[in-house]
Amino acid sequence: SAVISQKPSRDICQRGTSLTIQCQVDSQVTMMFWYRQQPGQSLTLIATANQGSEATYESGFVIDKFPISRPNLTFSTLTVSNMSPEDSSIYLCSVAGRRNTEAFFGQGTRLTVV
Amino acid sequence: KNQVEQSPQSLIILEGKNCTLQCNYTVSPFSNLRWYKQDTGRGPVSLTIMTFSENTKSNGRYTATLDADTKQSSLHITASQLSDSASYICVVSGHYAGGTSYGKLTFGQGTILTVHP
Numbered sequence: 001s002a003v004i005s006q007k008p009s010r011d012i013c014q015r016g017t018s019l020t021i022q023c024q025v026d027s028q029v030t031m032m033f034w035y036r037q038q039p040g041q042s043l044t045l046i047a048t049a050n051q052g053s054e055a056t057y058e059s060g061f062v063i064d065k066f067p068i069s070r071p072n073l074t075f076s077t078l079t080v081s082n083m084s085p086e087d088s089s090i091y092l093c094s095v096a097g098r099r100n101t102e103a104f105f106g107q108g109t110r111l112t113v114v
Numbered sequence: 115k116n117q118v119e120q121s122p123q124s125l126i127i128l129e130g131k132n133c134t135l136q137c138n139y140t141v142s143p144f145s146n147l148r149w150y151k152q153d154t155g156r157g158p159v160s161l162t163i164m165t166f167s168e169n170t171k172s173n174g175r176y177t178a179t180l181d182a183d184t185k186q187s188s189l190h191i192t193a194s195q196l197s198d199s200a201s202y203i204c205v206v207s208g209h210y211a212g213g214t215s216y217g218k219l220t221f222g223q224g225t226i227l228t229v230h231p
Binding site for chain 2: 006040041042044092094103106
């Protein structure tokens with residue numbers, strides 16, 4: 001299993017500002033994933049972050065809005081830029097287990113934009 | 115389009131009672147199906163994982179079934195407890211994507227279970 005620590009656990013931010021969410025894993029992993037969970041909705045994949053290369057973004061998500069860093073095999077950050085109230089969501093970091101049989105999630109960052 | 119649909123959207127039961135949550139999927143090709151429990155303010159935690167050849171799998175009071183022919187799964191909770199109050203998410207993994215060993219996940223919208231004393 002993998003233990004994932006996400007910071008901050010929650011934040012209230014002013015519109016137009018940016019927030020960087022950190023994700024720390026207790027073991028080395030090749031791929032890390034960032035999800036958004038809007039109120040009452042299922043998880044939506046934002047991007048896949050590989051160490052040493054640019055993140056791969058899903059349709060509807062762009063690097064300018066959600067820049068991602070992956071400096072090593074245990075850490076990643078997601079920045080929510082130029083925030084608006086529509087960005088109010090839970091943001092989750094995830095890693096895959098071996099042989100695609102498991103996914104582990106951080107506790108999430110609950111973001112409220114006012 | 116790959117989809118996972120869960121029913122009911124929400125459910126209220128009394129403590130000690132049993133309940134069954136449903137999941138229908140159209141993900142293809144199929145790799146495995148997972149049920150997760152997500153407590154309020156927490157990330158999802160895995161309950162069960164089933165591959166194509168598995169029909170049923172238990173984890174304590176949680177029993178999941180899978181019918182790969184009809185593409186349906188259920189999660190049965192026995193003798194519910196107050197701590198079972200959470201969102202239960204059905205997640206289907208497709209086969210490997212982009213040459214990696216990771217299959218893209220398709221999430222259901224979840225069933226919100228509330229257990230009352």
